[in-house]
Amino acid sequence: MPAATPFPRHIAALILATLACSFAGNHIAARIAFDHDTGLLLAMLCRSGVTLLALAALVLWRGESLRMRHQTWAWQLMLGLLIAVQSFCIYSAVARIPVALALLVVNLAPILLALLTWALGGPRPTRRAAWLMGLILLGLMFVLDLPRQLSGPADIDRRWIEGVLFGLIGAAAFACALWITGNRLSGMPGAVRSMLTMLVVFAASALAGAGGLLPGGMNLPSATAGWIALGCLVLLYGVAFSALFILVTRLDIARNAPVMNIEPVAGLLFGWLILDQLLNGLQMFGGLLVVSGIVLLAYKRQA
Template sequence: MPQLIHRPYAILILVVTATLFAGNHISARIAFEHDTGLLLAILLRGLTALSLMLIIAYRQRASFAIPAGQRFWVFSLGILIALQSLCLYSSIVRIPVAMSLLLVNTWPMMFILASWIMGKRQPDALTFGLLFFILVGLALVLDVTSLGNMTAEKQIGIILGLLAALFLAITMWLTQYHLHALPGSVRSAYTMMTVVAVMIIAGAMDWVPGGLKVPQATEGWFGLLGLSILYGIAFTLLFVLAPRLDMGRNSPVLNFEPVASLFLGFVFLGQFLLPMQLVGGAIVIAGILAIGFKGQ
């Protein structure tokens, strides 16, 4: 077993990683505001992550052979990540980045509910209470009393954010219960291969009009480059150091991502949430952290 990094440093690394992920989404919004195609952004991000995963797998001398019984699940994982990426980036285009990320970070709640329904875990009163606590916070973030007055674009953005969370929850389910035996670098490489292939096919078939459109301004190119580099660094940092970060204990720290996006979104995009929405966001993050650390 690899030697664990001292916990304060592990938490710092996870905070930096969450901030890099948030920066990736801020860069994506900048790229999209300058007419960058949705598919092109996901394609370039996927190619960057795939290249890094192939390098890691090669250095680890990992075998790329997939047991026959797991090939379907590996392919399904790639499709789900492709759909999750499309939904998340489509949500970011329509609503503030922080709101999108708060919606996506409800996936642990969906995972827990699915675990109860499928009989993988036994319900308990404390977790149920925390889930209700998160739902109250989410209602404040979404300002549910004014949903009927929101534009159709914002309503679609909220739905897409929740769909992104759903796809991510299913992805985590498959990883934990069907693909846990497959080496992480190999699983990630095949996942990114599928994502890249889906984006190329979708672009060639014009399933998303203008999906492969290049940026129309220098800022768009910087956004496109930024989202690829930041995602690649964060993804690789998390993957390489995960065995030493005691993720079973410290992974809830990654929920710092929406907090980082609030600051970055204000600085680079001029986005902000209403005070009550900020309170709701704090409730959501606190609830998710409580669930993550419960029983540690």
């Protein structure tokens, strides 16, 4: 089969930016759904289930094989569980703190991945990469408004602490998932790997819900707005995730992937327009540092 012709770079960048906005919109919809009593596990179950169906249809259409070695299945199971943890953590963060703030914290994953790769025998981060990581951490300090939080006389809000911690755990889980993908499952077709990952997420969400591990985790929305938001988060995530794998061979991901880092920027804009969530000037400056550092770090890796 001949290789697919890549889109012109400006078209590929526009598509990736649209997908990033769709992922951001999924988290905005999730916050609305949670504000109307939707269970977190229910949201994960619906999102992963619909995406699983779309990816299964894609795998069947392409006629891709599911035959793998026993060891590969073990790594695939671990990948799925890590993505389940990441999904749970980012939704937990979104339910507690502004969406843009949660997404910026989770975007620490590239730094954690670089450090994890180094710790497991990979290349040591270059001096420039270390400076960019420092820039990202400095920006995150401003995003979290740490100077004011630590100097203020009042106690730090408990939900704020929980949201930030969930974001950090989600970033760590995603970094581990990226390492497994790149170092243990890179030979698998992307659609098959993603389909099996969604299958594990779906099964883990169903088992956790059936076992009552999270009180209220399977609650139905209490209002029409909650149902609409639940439908929107499923649609936005499912379409974006599936489209990414359908079009991946034409998007020249190696060159254009940094465009996806506009997701927290889109989260900030949507959070302001839809949820009336607005970061202060110093936090927005920190967000600019974080996004800029991540984009420069990604371009450096490709060089």
